[in-house]
Amino acid sequence: MIWMITGGARSGKSRFAQEIALEKAENPIYVATARNWDEDFNERIKRHKLDRDERWTSIEEEKKPSQLNISNRVVVIDCATLWLTNLFVDEKNNLDRCLELAKQEIDALAEVPGVMLFVTNELGMGLHADTEIGRKFTDLQGWVNQYLAAKAEKVTFMVSGLPLNIK
Template identity: 60%
Template sequence: MTTGNRIVYVTGGVRSGKSRYAQELALSLSSNPVYLATARKWDTEFEDRIRIHQNDRDEPWTNIEEEKHFAALPIDGRVVVIDCVTLWLTNFFVDTKNDVQQCLQLVEQEILQLKQRPGVFIIISNEIGMGLHADTEVGRRFTDLQGWANQLIARHADDAVFMVSGRAVKI
């Protein structure tokens, strides 16, 4: 059982090693960490991807799925990997009909609630703004949302790590 509160923010590009790093950190801190997945089951292909990820994390992981409101889950005192901010934001973005300001308010509410809970929370995100420029207005709005949400989470984090080519860089 973990006392106190610690938020570790892990970000980087696609296939940069974020999940591996976060999972190894969680296992170094707990013999029974929680893997909290934020993915929504959009279609059967996505359900298959989720199932593969669940099978990858058997013992000693406790798997929980929650699309948006994870701060109220019974995770006090646990080491929790939250994967990932991009999918979490997508759920808010779709449900608010692409309202960036409302999404940011909802994200901040969750993070502030999480900061009040005892435990170690390892939050994985993506730096999508470092890639190609989005072709559509909605894509650009989401990229802006992701960047602002990343800044918000990093501001509240106790530690921040940027993953590059499988290497962790403390930021």
């Protein structure tokens, strides 16, 4: 079962996903998709790690979370935006290829028994990117979010730390 949790930056998506995971399991899994790009990102990763205690099993997986041993577990995948960034960079900004790979991975995750709390960002609600590559990535994120929402049994939109159930 996929539960998509979406919203803007700092809307409380990760916190909400972690709270739900701890309600559903004593020892959930946190799959971090972030690539450590620079010192700022390293600090962000450290802050995220401090949000989780010894009850969590943390796994770093940049592109293929469906290949992890996560069957019949409660899993937070955080987040689709960073996961897509990894695909986008590695596939040299090829939108069609990235969308194909993302759909394949979402389909694979939908087949894994358990609860997948998939955190993602709503990029198209903010300022429009001023570069071609930024606009391409925003399009990719929007298409992937639509696909993920269609596959999800539940969708929650976070606004200012408050959950709004969409599906």
